[in-house]
Amino acid sequence: MNILETKGLYHDFSGLEVLFNINFQVEEGERHAVIGPNGAGKTTLFNVITGTYTPRRGKVFFKNKEITGAKPHRLARIGMGRSFQITSTFSRLTTFQNLRMGILSKRGIRFNLFRKLDKMKTITNETDEVLKRINLDGERDIPASLLSYGKHRSLEVSLAMSTDPELVMLDEPTAGMSKDETHTAVELIRRLTEGKTMVIIEHDMDVIFSLADRITVLHLGEILAVGTPNEIRENQAVKDAYLGEMEEE
């Protein structure tokens, strides 16, 4: 069953067409990678699906319900989480306070004005558990902006997972990381997304081929190919447009 599906999606920025007839499908439980050269429209596709933009034409379905143009908070509430290419945490809040925000949302605590947050033991305990699981318990009370790059990126991904979404969309979670950091991050992602559906944008081919069940290749705003990692590796059109260029580098 498809958990996420787009039908004939178009998007443009002041006439510049960025997405062109995108029919994108993600099956429930799979790890799906979106790859493509810079400017292929990967992040725009994410933005159109997760409610940052409303597509010019076409429809988006999540769990068989139409969600075209739905606002981010609504999507988060029905089980879609996302992380960002440019780290987007609460920079002045501590690691603990960052994740607590997600836990509050997960528990549906939005307009509680009658209890002190510090006194809500279940929230505190659950947040501390999450911190342990992602190996950030040593940085519990440090402002997010002071975390090392790798740890800050881990927090970014963990924040997307903190609301316990069914589908999580990760936008280049390992961008700018060293080899070691990338390795740690991939393990973290694998662990956190266990039993969930994940869509991931990546440039690092090692990460993609080790993590993804299926790959969609975007090129100049169109879907060039969809398939398993092996199928994509062998696909001539993909080689010409993208992989060949990567290998030459």
Add this chain to the structure above:
Amino acid sequence: MRDKLYKWIPWVVLFIVLIIYPHVAGIYYTNFFVRFAIYALFAVSLNLLLGYMGVLSFGHAMFFGTGAYMTAIVLTHIEGFPLLPAVLVGGVTGGVLALILSPLLVRVSGTAFAMLTLAFGQLIFVAALKFREVTGGEDGVGGYPIPPLSIPGIISIDMKDQVSFYYFAVVVVAICLYILWYYTKTPFGSLIVGIRDNAMRVSYLGFKLSHTKAINLIVSGVFAGIAGAIFALFQNLVSTIGVLDIGNCFLPLLMAYIGGIGSFFGPIVGSAVLHVLEFLVIRFTERIGLVNGVIFIVVVLFAPMGLVGLLRMVKERWFTRSANQMSTGTSS
């Protein structure tokens, strides 16, 4: 247990000081304190937007002013209107105004928010000036009866007595400040801080931005309105210049910045500093704004987190230094 006891000591001392203050200080200083308390509440309500949500309001006097006006008008036209409802009328008016403006204000932030609040503030200022039949124009509304604080059949305290009014004002302001402090500690309060840091992420985590911002705006408006209502009861005169003018928009801003927008208590300290300053400066010159402005520039340049922020920094350095000294002392 002992720690808890120590924590209470400053509050008990403060409580006792507040009780004996009017009997020691005399009427002039008693009224001086009431003014400080009113503006402390006003500045704290502004800081819910400025320090907590991260938006700069250039028109906060509209909530204070409409609250003050409505209390004055109600007391003028309704005979025997009781005291506490008169205060509530001010709060409700400030809140309703915030509610009316919220559909526009929650959509913007940054400069646009500052300009929009400035525009609405001035709009209401001019409207109050022109709507002479109700607001009295430049003369304002004055001379209305100040109702006593009464519980029918049990007690009736005359609020024209300045010492009694001092106690009333201090209690109301203290209760309001406690409510606001508690508010900032709730899950909702933490959401507001999240919006300041990264509004987009707050919405991607499943919180509806517009509603959250609107509620904070309304809470801020309600308490600014209550401050205005106490002001109306205190002065027995409400006029546009004084409650709705641009000076009254900037005063709480100065207080918040000088005291420190990063702390709940900062604006209270700011109100105290500006009031004491005014008291000292007025002996030499009437140009208080000039002195306030210079202080503001100095604070922004050298202590951008305000006096409370400066105090925290000094305290931290002091602790690290004495900790270092202790460790070198033991090692040598």
